[in-house]
Amino acid sequence: MRQPIIAGNWKMYKTAAEAVEFVRDLKPLAGGAKHCEIVICPPYTSLEVLAPELAGTGISLGAQNMYWEAEGAYTGEVSPGMLLAAGCKYVILGHSERREYFGESDETVNRKLKAALTNGLVPIFCVGEKLAEREAGTTTQVVRRQVTGGLAGIAPADAARMVIAYEPVWAIGTGRTASSEDAEEVISFIRGVVEELFGPETAAEVRIQYGGSVKPGNAPELMGMPNIDGALVGGASLDPVSFAQIVNYQA
């Protein structure tokens, strides 16, 4: 059985003090949830301060990006080992905003995925089509290319323990959610691509989230779909009450 995983992607929001306040508010509302795993992915500057706040709550910590090298002259970058030392279990990689604004490609995302896995971090690997691609009917082609390129050269056992997030770009921050049927269709297609690449066992194990305008109101229906194993939540993860409502969904 795949345990659903709900991760909050805070993007470039909240100072360290605001992050601590959020977690103190969230703990009584969502700490101890058993039906799903909960992850918070704040900016780098809040990681160290949140790790002790989250200890013993069952809520895990994740980063939003990293570089693939262990160390070196790479001004502004952060390594996998640094994230581990800061208390991270997860790292979001290949988010569409990274691809769009920071020039990330399937190839660089692949290098990051390999570095994360080698260092014992669990990647949350994001894929998803843009609006023009959906309208042109190329969703499955685009998603297949991203999944195949991102996972090139990765061992089946590593692929099985990572998380994939399907986030149609047109649904991110727009209030426009994919219908649960559309999300289920693409996510089951992605599981099929994982099966082609790594075999049925890996495909049955890998967790695939949906992301894009997930809110307390649409979470139960999305989470009720057989292939959707949780959510990657942006805007609605910034408020402890709405994030707790999502996490406490009743599918």
Ligand code: PGA
């Ligand atoms: P959203 O963002 O929930 O605000 O649409 C999701 C994401 O970008 O991960």
